Every structure is written in C-alpha cells, then in structure tokens.
Amino acid sequence: MQNLTLTWQTSAAASAALYGAAFTVGRAAARRAGAGEWRRGRVAADVLREAGTLLALFALWQVVGHLSLVGTDHALDRADWIHRTEADFGLPDEASWQRAVVGHPWLVRAANYYYATMHFGVMLVVLLWLFLRHRQRYAWVRTTVVATTAVCLLIQFIPVAPPRMLPANGFVDLAAQYGQSVYGNAVAGVVADQLSAMPSVHVAWCVITAVAVIAVARGPWRWLMVLHPLVTVWVVVVTANHFWADGLVALAILLTVYLLQAVASGWRRPEEDEAVAAGAEEREHSAVQG
Numbered sequence: 210m211q212n213l214t215l216t217w218q219t220s221a222a223a224s225a226a227l228y229g230a231a232f233t234v235g236r237a238a239a240r241r242a243g244a245g246e247w248r249r250g251r252v253a254a255d256v257l258r259e260a261g262t263l264l265a266l267f268a269l270w271q272v273v274g275h276l277s278l279v280g281t282d283h284a285l286d287r288a289d290w291i292h293r294t295e296a297d298f299g300l301p302d303e304a305s306w307q308r309a310v311v312g313h314p315w316l317v318r319a320a321n322y323y324y325a326t327m328h329f330g331v332m333l334v335v336l337l338w339l340f341l342r343h344r345q346r347y348a349w350v351r352t353t354v355v356a357t358t359a360v361c362l363l364i365q366f367i368p369v370a371p372p373r374m375l376p377a378n379g380f381v382d383l384a385a386q387y388g389q390s391v392y393g394n395a396v397a398g399v400v401a402d403q404l405s406a407m408p409s410v411h412v413a414w415c416v417i418t419a420v421a422v423i424a425v426a427r428g429p430w431r432w433l434m435v436l437h438p439l440v441t442v443w444v445v446v447v448t449a450n451h452f453w454a455d456g457l458v459a460l461a462i463l464l465t466v467y468l469l470q471a472v473a474s475g476w477r478r479p480e481e482d483e484a485v486a487a488g489a490e491e492r493e494h495s496a497v498q499g
Contacts, residue, residue: 220268227261259340259351263333266358270410284368284404285375291407291454292378300453303372303446304379310447311381320444321389328411331437335418343425349470350421356466357413361459368404373449380449412456413463415441 231254238250296302310316332354339347373382384390392403415438422434445451 220264224261224264227257231257284370288370291452307447317383321384323444325391328414346425357463360462361410365405369407371406371450407455408459409451409455413459
C-alpha cells in the first residue's frame with residue numbers, strides 16, 4: 210500500500226512546482242489583452258495554486274506526525290486510557306466491531322483500501338468540483354479544511370497510539386496482516402506517522418466533504434454523500450485505526466471552525482461573496498491593463 214501514499218518530500222516538491230506553475234501562468238495571463246483570455250488564465254493559475262496549497266498541507270501533516278514520534282510508551286498509555294474511558298461512558302467496544310469483520314477477507318481488504326485512499330481522494334474531487342462549478346462557495350470550504358486540519362495537527366503533537374497498537378485490548382492490525390498497511394518501512398528516511406490517532410483527520414475531512422456537497426448541490430442524489438462519513442467512521446473503527454473518541458474530538462473541532470467562520474463572515478450570503486470576488490477581479494484586470 211506504500212505506493213498509494215506520498216512522502217512529505219514528494220508532496221512538498223510537487224507543491225513548490227505547482228506554485229511555480231501558477232505564478233508563470235498568472236504572469237502570462239496578465240500580458241493578455243482580452244478579458245476572456247485573462248480570466249481563463251487566472252482560473253488555471255488559481256487551480257494550480259490551490260492544488261499546491263493542499264499538497265503543502267498534506268506535507269505539513271506528515272511532517273508534524275514525524276515530529277510527534279516520541280514517547281511511544283506514553284502514546285500507548287494514552288490510547289489505553291481512551292479505551293477504558295470510552296467503556297466507562299458506555300460506548301461500544303471498537304474491538305467487538307472489528308471481530309465482526311475479521312472472518313470476511315474481501316471486506317477487510319476493501320476497508321483497508323478505503324482508509325488509505327478515500328479521505329484524500331474524495332476531498333480533492335469535491336474541492337475541484339467546487340472550484341470549477343461553484344467558485345463562490347469554494348473559499349469557505351477550503352478555509353474550513355485548512356483551519357480544521359491545522360487544529361488537528363496542533364493536538365497531534367501529543368502522540369496517541371491507534372487501537373491496532375493495543376493487541377492486549379483485543380485489537381488486530383488488519384492492514385498489516387493483509388500486507389496493505391500504509392505504515393511500514395521508512396520512505397525517503399521518514400516513517401509514516403502512526404501516533405497521531407487523536408483527533409481523526411479522516412473523520413473531519415469526510416464530514417466536511419459531505420456537508421459541502423449537500424449544501425451546494427441540488428437534487429436528491431446529493432444526500433448519497435451521507436454514506437461517505439458513515440462508511441469512513443465504520444472503516445476507521447473496524448481497521449482499528451481510530452477510537453470513537455478520535456472522531457468525536459474531530460467533529461467538535463469542525464463544529465467550532467464552522468461557528469467561528471460564520472461569526473467572522475457576519476453570516477454573509479454566498480451571493481455577496483461572489484459579488485465581492487467579481488468586483489475584485491474586475492479591478493485587478495483593469496489595473497493590469499492600465
């Protein structure tokens with residue numbers, strides 16, 4: 210499964226290349242006289258820059274995880290405490306959920322692939338769709354992703370082991386058993402982070418994408434996106450990559466980010482944001498032509 214992941218070095222290099230390409234395309238667009246050509250060039254530059262931003266965020270996520278790889282004993286202790294505290298509150302035992310799937314190899318393999326690929330893949334597709342088709346909503350969702358992930362990264366400086374590292378508690382590392390683990394040998398000198406289970410960025414991102422699609426799209430089909438967070442939560446639990454608490458903390462962070470964004474924007478309507486963006490674009494084009 211290592212070939213399905215990007216190292217932080219690769220992500221950072223690709224991000225720098227995309228920023229460079231965005232700058233080049235933007236400068237080339239600025240020299241074009243036609244407003245239509247200028248706008249198309251600006252869109253292309255913006256797409257490249259936003260893709261670079263996401264890759265930079267992904268690289269930072271991996272670097273922070275690498276820096277948190279200290280104090281393994283304490284990370285295991287924290288994970289054990291979370292498991293015991295969940296039981297005290299009456300939450301279902303994640304180990305029992307995992308035992309329900311271990312006898313179905315095809316289901317286990319599918320869950321491992323979903324865990325490794327879908328959180329980032331779905332996020333990229335949704336952001337690209339918003340950028341190209343619903344530009345006035347894009348900035349709000351992008352800011353939500355960046356702010357939520359940043360808070361998660363800060364918390365992840367405190368290492369917390371995932372359930373799969375607690376065999377004494379009844380958990381099994383199913384990805385390792387099936388040779389599908391994204392946490393293996395060092396890649397380019399860096400070991401993929403295994404001690405940033407709290408909070409779950411997987412859960413935060415899947416909810417962000419579902420909310421975005423349901424809020425922006427039209428038609429009953431958009432409600433199918435509810436399946437993504439439901440499947441993701443099931444996947445991270447049965448693969449023993451996260452506790453319930455990891456997802457609950459991620460949701461609390463996300464709700465706080467939503468609230469702060471609403472307060473900061475003064476509950477502006479998307480149409481108002483679009484009008485502001487359009488005015489700024491026209492002024493920029495006029496300045497370039499002048």
